[in-house]
Amino acid sequence: xxxxxxxxxxxxxxxxGVKALDDVNIKVKTGAIHALIGENGAGKSTLxxxxxxxxxxxxxxxxxxxxxxxxxxxxxxxxxxxxxVIIHQELALIPELSIAENIFLGNEQASRGILNWNETIRxxxxxxxKVRLDVDPLEKVKNIGVGKQQLVEIAKALSKNVDLxxxxxxxxxxxxxxxxxxxxxxxxxxxxxxxSILISHKLKExxxxxxxxxxxxxxxxxxxxxxxxxxxxxxKIIKHMVGRDLxxxxxxxxxxxxxxxxxxxxxxxxxxxxxxxxxxxxINFNVRSGEVVGFAGLMGAGRTELAMSxxxxxxxxxxxxxxxxxxxxxxVGTVNKxxxxxxAYVSEDRKEYGxxxxxxxxxxxxxxxxxxxxxxNILNLNEEVTLAESLQKRMNIKTPTIExxxxxxxxxxxxxxxxxxxxxxxxxxxxxxxxxRGIDVGAKYEIYKIINELAESGKSIIVISSELPELLGIxxxxxxxxxxxxxxxxxxxxxDQEKLMTMxxxxxxxxx
Amino acid sequence: xxxxxxxxxxxxxxxxxxxxxxxIIILFQILTGGTLLTPLNVTNIIMQNGYIIILAIGMMIIxxxxxxxxxxxxxxxxxxxxxxxxxxxxxxxxxxxxxxxLLVGVLIGVWQGFWVAFVGIxxxxxxxxxxLLFRGLxxxxxxGQTLAPFPDSYRGxxxxxxxxxxxxxxxxxxxxxxxxAASLLYVTYEIRQxxxxxxxxxxxxxxxxxxxxxAVIILxxxxxxxxxxxxxxxxxxxxxxxxxxxGYTFVMNKTILGRHIYAVGGNMKAAQxxxxxxxxxxxxxxxxxxxxxAIAGIVFSARLNAATPQAGQLFELDAIAAAxxxxxxxxxxxxxxxxxxxxxxxxxxxxxxxSLMGIGTxxxxxxxxxxxxGAVAFDVVNKNKGNS
Numbered sequence: 001x002x003x004x005x006x007x008x009x010x011x012x013x014x015x016x017g018v019k020a021l022d023d024v025n026i027k028v029k030t031g032a033i034h035a036l037i038g039e040n041g042a043g044k045s046t047l048x049x050x051x052x053x054x055x056x057x058x059x060x061x062x063x064x065x066x067x068x069x070x071x072x073x074x075x076x077x078x079x080x081x082x083x084x085v086i087i088h089q090e091l092a093l094i095p096e097l098s099i100a101e102n103i104f105l106g107n108e109q110a111s112r113g114i115l116n117w118n119e120t121i122r123x124x125x126x127x128x129x130k131v132r133l134d135v136d137p138l139e140k141v142k143n144i145g146v147g148k149q150q151l152v153e154i155a156k157a158l159s160k161n162v163d164l165x166x167x168x169x170x171x172x173x174x175x176x177x178x179x180x181x182x183x184x185x186x187x188x189x190x191x192x193x194x195x196s197i198l199i200s201h202k203l204k205e206x207x208x209x210x211x212x213x214x215x216x217x218x219x220x221x222x223x224x225x226x227x228x229x230x231x232x233x234x235x236k237i238i239k240h241m242v243g244r245d246l247x248x249x250x251x252x253x254x255x256x257x258x259x260x261x262x263x264x265x266x267x268x269x270x271x272x273x274x275x276x277x278x279x280x281x282x283i284n285f286n287v288r289s290g291e292v293v294g295f296a297g298l299m300g301a302g303r304t305e306l307a308m309s310x311x312x313x314x315x316x317x318x319x320x321x322x323x324x325x326x327x328x329x330x331x332v333g334t335v336n337k338x339x340x341x342x343x344a345y346v347s348e349d350r351k352e353y354g355x356x357x358x359x360x361x362x363x364x365x366x367x368x369x370x371x372x373x374x375x376x377n378i379l380n381l382n383e384e385v386t387l388a389e390s391l392q393k394r395m396n397i398k399t400p401t402i403e404x405x406x407x408x409x410x411x412x413x414x415x416x417x418x419x420x421x422x423x424x425x426x427x428x429x430x431x432x433x434x435x436x437r438g439i440d441v442g443a444k445y446e447i448y449k450i451i452n453e454l455a456e457s458g459k460s461i462i463v464i465s466s467e468l469p470e471l472l473g474i475x476x477x478x479x480x481x482x483x484x485x486x487x488x489x490x491x492x493x494x495x496d497q498e499k500l501m502t503m504x505x506x507x508x509x510x511x512x
Numbered sequence: 513x514x515x516x517x518x519x520x521x522x523x524x525x526x527x528x529x530x531x532x533x534x535x536i537i538i539l540f541q542i543l544t545g546g547t548l549l550t551p552l553n554v555t556n557i558i559m560q561n562g563y564i565i566i567l568a569i570g571m572m573i574i575x576x577x578x579x580x581x582x583x584x585x586x587x588x589x590x591x592x593x594x595x596x597x598x599x600x601x602x603x604x605x606x607x608x609x610x611x612x613x614l615l616v617g618v619l620i621g622v623w624q625g626f627w628v629a630f631v632g633i634x635x636x637x638x639x640x641x642x643x644l645l646f647r648g649l650x651x652x653x654x655x656g657q658t659l660a661p662f663p664d665s666y667r668g669x670x671x672x673x674x675x676x677x678x679x680x681x682x683x684x685x686x687x688x689x690x691x692x693a694a695s696l697l698y699v700t701y702e703i704r705q706x707x708x709x710x711x712x713x714x715x716x717x718x719x720x721x722x723x724x725x726x727a728v729i730i731l732x733x734x735x736x737x738x739x740x741x742x743x744x745x746x747x748x749x750x751x752x753x754x755x756x757x758x759g760y761t762f763v764m765n766k767t768i769l770g771r772h773i774y775a776v777g778g779n780m781k782a783a784q785x786x787x788x789x790x791x792x793x794x795x796x797x798x799x800x801x802x803x804x805x806a807i808a809g810i811v812f813s814a815r816l817n818a819a820t821p822q823a824g825q826l827f828e829l830d831a832i833a834a835a836x837x838x839x840x841x842x843x844x845x846x847x848x849x850x851x852x853x854x855x856x857x858x859x860x861x862x863x864x865x866x867s868l869m870g871i872g873t874x875x876x877x878x879x880x881x882x883x884x885x886g887a888v889a890f891d892v893v894n895k896n897k898g899n900s
Contacts, residue, residue, distance in 0.1 A: 314785060335787045345785065353785050356778035358845050367775055368786040370768045377768045382712045421786070 004065075005030040005195045006051075006164060011062035013046055013055060020046045021060070022219045028164070028197060028212070033190055035206040036199045038216035039241055039466060044199050047216070048166055052086050053079040067163070083163030087153045089172060095142035100124040102141050103156045127155040131185060147178030154185070165189070165196040171205060172300055183209050201298050203234045203505070215240040235498065242468055242497035250473030251449045254456065257476060258289035260327075261460040262343075262429045267321035269309045269484075279305050279316055280484045287429065287460040292451060294475035294492070295464040296504050302484040303464045304348055307431045311345035312338040325429070339368065344427035346418050348434035348464070350411075354418040357407035361399055362388040364406050364417050369425045391420040396446060412443025419450060430454065431462045436470060448474050468497040480504040529838060529854045532887065536858060540865030547868050548861075551743035554736075559670060559815065561860030562749040563588070563808040565853055567827060568834035569760050570804035572852035575835050576764075577797045578777040578844025579628060579635035583642030584805045585827035587620055589820075590646040591809030596659030596819025599666055606665045614806050620646070621802020622795075629795035643828070651821050660818035669752075670815035673744040684745035691737030695730045702726055749811065756807075761849045773797065777844025833880070834859050837887045858883070 006028040013021040021043045028034045038044050049055045051064060053073030064071045066082060073079040093102050100120050109119040124137040131151045135144060141152065150170060157165055171179040186196055187209060200206055206213070213225040213232060223240040225232045267283035280302050287293045297303045308315035310323060312335030323332045325341060332338040347353035355364050365388045366373055373384050388402040395416040399409055406417055415435065422430060432451070436444040451474060455461050465471050471478055472492055480488040480503040488503035540548045547553055567584050574581045591613050598604040598612060627638040678685040709716050716722070740746055764770035775783035776793045784790045808827070813819050838855030840847035862883060866876045
């Protein structure tokens, strides 16, 4: 028996323009619960996709050794047949099918294409026992809670004779009790000899259960920690997660900050589908003119939900609270009113919410302000071309022509198109949600420069980001948000990543 | 060599359907021994297919917003029935009768648009219900009877020609003059566009290409008019069609409304976050479809000179096929009015050509089905090539 169940050596994976993984090494011992830690975008998911064959053999460099054999997985099916199963953060269950049907989906208990329901149910009962779930195998998945659904996913994994179970943020959407159950279950599987890799932001959970830690940062392995060799603490992990050289990554900034420009008072938002669940509670914050304000928070903390609920009530139900601008209460009830009040929101998901990918750069740049290009609702297409060309120059959008289909541009240039579209509405307050997600360092720098220019011209900028160094590098002031509440506020030059990380995990850590 | 190749492939996509249309015309011209392009038959093709072109324009806009309308055939029949009650049974003046029919079309569009856009029921379901509902109402209104005949002025919408003011001999001189006037208008328009472009200091295509394009289009316009002039001249329906085509092309290309309709189909979420009133756009697309269905219903009943319960069957499929052949995509966001017209003409020439050859309706249906599949397959394969 090898000591290591899995070894990934010198894994390098490049996407167009971005090196997502750069010479990553990870060794997972047989029978371990191995924690994989890193900020959003550090490369955890990419690494797991390489392992499971989502990124097939040949699209990355490096070797994968599983059970001592070199593996060339070309698809998920191949890695699953070897016993590697991933449970993703978003559950892959079909709500309208029963638990039994979900567990054996793609692996049906059947002979000659005809389902054997007795076998299916018998096996399901066994599997549900293993995950200590006491429900009817024929119950529809949509009728059981999220915690139980997570257990069904694990039962599904067990049905495939799993040797290595990979869980991506398994407790992100679970309450305390369900999380504790799940962790207990993992420990039990461990005593039975199963190996698992656990990806999570909840450091306290990881510290309580994991036997090894690998920390990724910017696509590189920065630390391997083993509790039997040295004491592993939350502080130590955080230091490794965020510790990077900040010099020269951010353009110089000359802030001249004026009066309060925009303010949100007592903002409350309910969950769009579960009316009794508050997504955002008692949010109060303000932005001054010429100021860049950062919002730090982990995924799922409610940052995007806050931004979208402010911008035309595009998220949530039963929104209460007031928005003030220049000392006056304003109506942001629809997107058009928000735009009229000179607000702009650049979505974190540029492909889904920001751009019409099949349309040209020109049409995307003008869509939010067609009124400015028209007379009596008739467009002046020539003015549009002139405008698009000037925005292209100003934002330095690299495209052969403005008639290029936007979907063909690189991520960084697409992001510049979205920014350009909103700059064209001449906003006073810009909310930028993850403005540099998935784009390379060079394009990031250019986006920062644009942000600086906008602030210097007196605009108020709100930046939401998962990358703490970025927030510290470009903001004047930072709010932290966790679980729908603002948990802290600090001037950027008086705080650091560790303090922020503590603030943004504050209430969550206290509750585990 | 590479340049020529890329020029051909990029233009294949752009002009693919025009090439296909020309190909079909040549094919049937040969197969029918020259009957297809005789002045009489060219006039017939226009008069027979007017309603498909009208419906295809509306259907194209519906599909651009990412929806579908299965009810247009039934709506055409229902409008025909109302026209029959008003103008064939009763003696309502034609002008008022036509206005009433158009208003009913608006109401039908409001009804279906309401359910799709504001209640959020899939358009497939809403318009499937509409297909049954309006077919049923047609039978109710007509009591299962056919109403005929219509007054002459109503029939004229589909069968009259522009009067020949210059009583010429063999040729209708007015028609020739209209062709020349249209050519002049077109040339002035193009020259103005070119001047404006150089005012904005945009790049313009070389003068040779510019002149060639104008020459080809003038040739097409005038030879078409020359053919019409040898029969009875310009049919009234052609003027209606040209007005609709120019009007809708303008709205879709040069107005905020048009741009917003494309945006809704291209990416509804992004459009909404850019301040586009997405529900209103979908609603308007259905109201518009209601009006165009009413016009098509009027045109068809006028041509038939009767209001019958069976009118308009399978029109929805003709319209959808025309839009799809003309470049519409069911994911929404793409397609042009011009494309819809080309698609409708492909369907029309197929219908006409096969009838001339004496092919029965059974085989006509089957062949049309294959052509539809083939046209879209050609497009899909072409696009996949472009991507890889």
